[in-house]
Amino acid sequence: ILNVEQSPQSLHVQEGDSTNFTCSFPSSNFYALHWYRWETAKSPEALFVMTLNGDEKKKGRISATLNTKEGYSYLYIKGSQPEDSATYLCALSGNTPLVFGKGTRLSVIA
């Protein structure tokens, strides 16, 4: 079973702060790395799927980078807003179906 680690487990930031969190994964048998945003009482929604080492993706104030050689991905949020409060999940697709990390719970305080 692949092990996908996310850190920190939870994070509180002030509105307007920029923040980032990490997803670590085994670099062997890598196919793709996913990021999902999961708001309370809703279902997870995809943010990014990255497949190539050095990939960078951006969606508004949220961006992500990927390093498959060392086995990590960063998710960045610039100028956090209260509506960014959610759990951010990463998931690894290797030679098995998706394996999810436990998520980073972000709370943005107005």
Add this chain to the structure above:
Amino acid sequence: EAQVTQNPRYLITVTGKKLTVTCSQNMNHEYMSWYRQDPGLGLRQIYYSMNVEVTDKGDVPEGYKVSRKEKRNFPLILESPSPNQTSLYFCASSSEAKNIQYFGAGTRLSVL
């Protein structure tokens, strides 16, 4: 509208009473899967299906069954539910296992 539909959204049942949670997608996706979410444990995969009549166990398959008789439907069956199956369940579909997963709204199950 492209969507994954799960039913029911909420269910309270008793130990041993067979139940089925349905999942249907209208995106012609080949890959479908079931997850359960428990506090502190994240999303764990129960079963997945790469295509019609092709299913396989995920990380936590014990106590569950699935079937994939047609592409759009992937029901989750609990033959004899037990309290440790009280959880939040999500169905998801995708064009391929490595591609973006589209999640249903979730089914909150309580087994008394």
